[in-house]
Amino acid sequence: MNTGFWTLTFWVGFLAATVRMATPLIIATLGETFAERSGVLNLGIEGMMIFGALAGFLTTYFTKSLWLGVLVATLSGIAFGWLMAFLTVTLTLSQHVSGLGITIFASGLAYYTYRAAIGSPTVPPTIKAFSTLKIPLLWKIPIIGPILFDQYAITYIGILLVPLAGYLIYKTTFGLSLRAVGENPEAADAMGINVYRIRYTALIIAGGLAGLSGAFFTLAEFNMFLYDIVAGRGWVAIALVIFANWIPSKVLWGALFFGSIDAIGLRLQGTAIKVPFQVYLMLPYIFTIIVLILIARNASYPSALLKPYRRE
Amino acid sequence: MEKEKIIEMRNIRKTFLNNVANNNINFVVYKGEIVSLLGENGAGKTTLMKILYGMYTKDSGEIFVNGRKVEINSPKDAIALGIGMVHQHFTLVRTLTVLENVILGLPSPKGINLDFDYARKRLEEIIQRYGLVVNPDAKIWQLSVGERQRVEIIKALYRNINVLILDEPTAVLTPQEVEELFKTLRIFKKEGKSIVFISHKLEEVMEISDRIVILRNGVVTGERRKEETNARELARLMVGREVIEVLREKTSVTKRSPLLKVKELKALNDKNLVALKGISFSVNKGEILGVAGVAGNGQRELEDVICGVRKPISGHIFLDNDEISGKSPKEIIRLGVGRIPEDRMESGLILDLPLYENLVIEFYDKPPFSKGMLIDYKNIKRFAQKLIKEYRIKTASIDVKTRTLSGGNLQKVILARVLSQSPKFIIASQPTRGLDVGAMEYIHEKLLEARNNGAGVLLISEDLHEVLNLSDRIMVMYEGEIMGIIDRSKEKVDIEELGLMMAGAKRRKVS
Ligand SMILES: Nc1ncnc2c1ncn2[C@@H]1O[C@H](COP(=O)(O)OP(=O)(O)OP(=O)(O)O)[C@@H](O)[C@H]1O
Ligand SMILES: [Mg+2]
Numbered sequence: 001m002n003t004g005f006w007t008l009t010f011w012v013g014f015l016a017a018t019v020r021m022a023t024p025l026i027i028a029t030l031g032e033t034f035a036e037r038s039g040v041l042n043l044g045i046e047g048m049m050i051f052g053a054l055a056g057f058l059t060t061y062f063t064k065s066l067w068l069g070v071l072v073a074t075l076s077g078i079a080f081g082w083l084m085a086f087l088t089v090t091l092t093l094s095q096h097v098s099g100l101g102i103t104i105f106a107s108g109l110a111y112y113t114y115r116a117a118i119g120s121p122t123v124p125p126t127i128k129a130f131s132t133l134k135i136p137l138l139w140k141i142p143i144i145g146p147i148l149f150d151q152y153a154i155t156y157i158g159i160l161l162v163p164l165a166g167y168l169i170y171k172t173t174f175g176l177s178l179r180a181v182g183e184n185p186e187a188a189d190a191m192g193i194n195v196y197r198i199r200y201t202a203l204i205i206a207g208g209l210a211g212l213s214g215a216f217f218t219l220a221e222f223n224m225f226l227y228d229i230v231a232g233r234g235w236v237a238i239a240l241v242i243f244a245n246w247i248p249s250k251v252l253w254g255a256l257f258f259g260s261i262d263a264i265g266l267r268l269q270g271t272a273i274k275v276p277f278q279v280y281l282m283l284p285y286i287f288t289i290i291v292l293i294l295i296a297r298n299a300s301y302p303s304a305l306l307k308p309y310r311r312e
Numbered sequence: 313m314e315k316e317k318i319i320e321m322r323n324i325r326k327t328f329l330n331n332v333a334n335n336n337i338n339f340v341v342y343k344g345e346i347v348s349l350l351g352e353n354g355a356g357k358t359t360l361m362k363i364l365y366g367m368y369t370k371d372s373g374e375i376f377v378n379g380r381k382v383e384i385n386s387p388k389d390a391i392a393l394g395i396g397m398v399h400q401h402f403t404l405v406r407t408l409t410v411l412e413n414v415i416l417g418l419p420s421p422k423g424i425n426l427d428f429d430y431a432r433k434r435l436e437e438i439i440q441r442y443g444l445v446v447n448p449d450a451k452i453w454q455l456s457v458g459e460r461q462r463v464e465i466i467k468a469l470y471r472n473i474n475v476l477i478l479d480e481p482t483a484v485l486t487p488q489e490v491e492e493l494f495k496t497l498r499i500f501k502k503e504g505k506s507i508v509f510i511s512h513k514l515e516e517v518m519e520i521s522d523r524i525v526i527l528r529n530g531v532v533t534g535e536r537r538k539e540e541t542n543a544r545e546l547a548r549l550m551v552g553r554e555v556i557e558v559l560r561e562k563t564s565v566t567k568r569s570p571l572l573k574v575k576e577l578k579a580l581n582d583k584n585l586v587a588l589k590g591i592s593f594s595v596n597k598g599e600i601l602g603v604a605g606v607a608g609n610g611q612r613e614l615e616d617v618i619c620g621v622r623k624p625i626s627g628h629i630f631l632d633n634d635e636i637s638g639k640s641p642k643e644i645i646r647l648g649v650g651r652i653p654e655d656r657m658e659s660g661l662i663l664d665l666p667l668y669e670n671l672v673i674e675f676y677d678k679p680p681f682s683k684g685m686l687i688d689y690k691n692i693k694r695f696a697q698k699l700i701k702e703y704r705i706k707t708a709s710i711d712v713k714t715r716t717l718s719g720g721n722l723q724k725v726i727l728a729r730v731l732s733q734s735p736k737f738i739i740a741s742q743p744t745r746g747l748d749v750g751a752m753e754y755i756h757e758k759l760l761e762a763r764n765n766g767a768g769v770l771l772i773s774e775d776l777h778e779v780l781n782l783s784d785r786i787m788v789m790y791e792g793e794i795m796g797i798i799d800r801s802k803e804k805v806d807i808e809e810l811g812l813m814m815a816g817a818k819r820r821k822v823s
Pocket of ligand 1: 328331332333351352353354355356357358359360400706707708716717718719720721746
C-alpha cells in the first residue's frame with residue numbers, strides 16, 4: 001500500500017485496523033474489570049492470554065474447527081481463572097505473587113506444549129484462520145461499513161460483550177453483589193452475600209475472557225502461534241481497567257484508543273515516513289505509561305482490591 | 313406482659329485463642345420487648361450478638377427461635393429467621409447508593425435483574441411508616457453518621473425482621489438523633505417486634521428498655537426489670553464496684569499563660585465548603601477548654617487542622633510561640649501535641665498491625681523504642697505490656713491483630729498511647745465515645761491529671777455532660793464560628809444560654 005495518510009482509503013483502513021486491534025484488549029479488559037470489581041487483581045491475565053492463544057491454535061490445528069478452538073481457549077482461561085481464585089480467595093495468598101506466578105506458569109506451559117505438540121520447525125505451521133464476516137447490507141454503507149461491519153466474528157462478540165458486561169454489573173443482583181464485595185466484603189458478608197462465591201465467579205469470567213482474547217491472536221489476527229504473539233497486551237489491559245475507571249463502556253473507548261496506536265504503527269510502516277519499526281512497537285507501552293501517569297493518581301480503585309477476605 | 317420467648321440462647325460459649333469472650337451465657341428475648349445488654353468494654357456483648365447473627369460460630373451452646381432449635385451459620389440464615397443487626401461499626405458500601413445498599417444480597421422479584429422500582433416503593437413505605445428520613449439515591453459517603461445509621465435500620469426492616477439488634481447505635485448520634493431513633497424503636501415495639509439494645513449510656517438504657525441484662529467478663533451477672541432498678545445499681549453491676557462521676561476540682565488559676573493560640577483560622581471541609589470562618593481562641597496551660605456544639609459545625613476540621621492533616625486556607629496556630637500550622641503531623645506530634653482522634657477506626661489505628669505496634673506507632677522511631685535505624689522490639693513489648701495493664705485494655709495478648717479488640721478497648725489503645733507521652737497539649741475528640749462507665753471515669757481522671765500537671769487540653773465532645781464536668785472554659789461552635797466562650801472561674805454556666813448558643817440563636821462577644 002503506497003497511499004499517503006491524507007487519502008480516504010488510508011483512513012478507512014486505519015479505522016478498520018483500530019477496531020480489529022482493539023478486539024483482544026476489549027475482551028481481556030472487560031474480564032479484568034470483573035476480577036478487580038470483586039477485589040482481586042488478576043496479574044495472571046497475560047499468561048492466560050498466551051495459553052488461550054496456544055490452546056485455540058492447537059485445537060484448531062488438530063481438529064480444523066475454529067469454533068472448537070475458541071471454545072477450548074475460553075475453557076483453558078476458565079481453568080486458570082479458577083486456579084487464581086483458589087490461590088487468592090481460598091488460600092488467601094498474595095494476589096501479586098499468585099498472578100505473576102500464573103503468568104509465568106501458563107506461558108511456560110504454553111511454550112512447552114507447543115514444542116511437545118509441534119516441535120520446532122523452521123517455518124511455523126499455520127491454520128486456516130477466521131476470515132472477516134461481512135454483515136449483510138450493513139457492510140455496504142460507505143465508510144462505516146468497511147470499518148465496522150467487515151470484521152472478524154470474535155470482534156463482533158467483543159463489542160457485544162461491552163453492553164452485556166455493563167448490564168451484568170449495573171442491572172443484576174450478581175453485579176450489585178460484585179460491586180459490594182469489591183468495595184466492602186465485610187458489609188457484603190453481613191448482608192448474606194457469599195463473598196467467596198462472587199470472587200470465584202468473577203475470576204472465572206476474567207479467565208474465560210482472557211483465554212478468548214488470546215485466541216483472537218492465533219485464530220483471527222494471525223494464523224499461527226508465536227512466542228511473543230500476545231506481546232504484553234495483558235499488561236495493557238491492566239492499565240486500561242484503570243483508564244476506564246472500572247466501567248465497561250469506557251473500556252470500549254480505551255481499547256479503541258490503544259487499538260488506534262497499534263494501527264498507526266501498522267499503517268505508517270507502509271508510508272513514506274521513515275522511522276525504525278521498533279518505535280511503532282513501543283508506542284502502545286509508552287502510551288500506557290503516559291495514561292497511567294495522567295489518570296491513575298485520581299483513579300477510584302475498588303476499596304477492597306488486593307485484600308484477601310477471611311471471616312472470623 | 314405476655315411472655316412469649318422469641319429467641320433463646322442457651323449455654324453459649326465462645327473463645328478467641330485463650331480469651332473466653334462468652335462463657336456459657338443464657339439469654340432470652342421476648343416478643344415485643346426492648347431488652348438492653350449492658351456490660352464493660354470487652355464483656356462480650358458484640359460477640360454474643362454476632363453469634364446470634366451468624367457472623368461468629370459458637371464453640372458450644374444452642375439457639376432456639378420461636379421454640380425451635382436452629383443452626384445459624386451465616387447472616388443469611390439469621391435474616392431468614394427474622395433477625396437483623398445494626399453493627400457497632402457500620403457495614404455499608406460507601407460507593408453504592410442507599411437503595412443499592414438496602415437491596416444488597418436479596419433475591420430480586422425479577423430474577424437476576426434488579427428491580428429498582430419495586431425496591432424504591434417499599435423503601436418509601438418504610439421511610440414513611442417509621443419516620444426514617446433519607447434520600448434513596450444518595451451515595452453512602454455523602455451521608456452523615458446519623459443518616460447512615462438510618463440506612464442500616466432500613467436495611468434490616470426491608471428484610472421483614474422481627475428482632476432487631478442494635479449494637480451501640482447511639483454512640484455516634486446527637487441527642488436529637490437519639491430521640492428520633494427512640495421514636496422509631498417505640499413504633500417497632502408497638503408492632504410486636506423485639507429489640508436488643510446495646511449501649512453504655514445508662515440514662516438511655518433506663519429510658520428505652522423494658523428489661524436489662526448485664527454481662528461481665530463473658531458471664532451474665534444480673535438481670536433487672538426497668539422498674540426495679542436505677543442507673544446507679546446498673547453501673548455497679550457492670551463494673552463490680554461503686555462508680556462515681558469524676559468532677560474537676562476548681563483550680564485557682566492566678567495567672568493564665570496561653571499554650572495554644574489560634575488566630576483567624578480558615579479552613580475548608582471535604583466538600584470544599586468553608587468549615588472554619590476565621591476563628592481565634594487560645595488554650596492555656598493547665599486548663600481544659602471544652603468545645604460544645606452539635607457535630608458538623610467545624611469541630612472535625614479544627615481537630616484536623618491543629619494536627620496537621622488538613623491545610624488551613626489562612627490563619628495561624630502557635631504552640632508555645634512556635635508556628636505549627638503548615639507543619640507535618642509528625643512534626644506536630646514531636647512538638648508535644650497528643651491527638652485522640654474522633655475517627656479511631658480510620659485515623660487513629662492501623663487495624664491489621666499487632667496491638668504492641670499500634671501502642672507505639674506515633675513514636676516507635678525514637679529512643680527507647682529504636683536505636684539508630686533499628687527497632688527495639690523488646691522495649692516496645694515491655695512498654696506495651698505496661699500500658700495494657702495500666703489502662704486495663706482487655707485483650708488476649710499484645711500480639712493479637714488490633715482489629716480483634718472490642719470497640720471500647722480500641723479507644724483505650726489510643727488514649728494509652730497519647731497519654732503515655734505526657735504531651736503538653738492534648739486534643740481529644742469524643743474521647744469517651746463507646747466507653748463503659750468505668751472506663752469513662754478512668755479517662756476523665758487521666759485527662760484531669762494531665763491538666764493538673766500543666767498540660768492544655770482541647771476537649772471536643774458532643775456529650776454535654778462530659779464538657780460540663782471537665783471544662784474550665786467552654787467554647788461553643790456553630791457553623792464554623794465561635795458563638796462565645798464561657799469562663800467558669802468568672803460565672804456559672806446557664807444551660808439555657810448554652811443551648812441557644814449551640815443552636816446558633818445567641819452569640820456573645822468573644823474577647
Ligand atoms: N475476632 C476476634 N478475635 C479475637 N478476639 C476477639 C474477636 N472479637 C472479639 N474478641 C475479644 O472478645 C472479647 C469480647 O469482645 P466484644 O467485642 O464482644 O466486647 P463488647 O462487650 O462488645 O465490648 P465494647 O463495649 O467495647 O464493644 C474482647 O476481649 C475481644 O478482644
Ligand atoms: Mg461491642
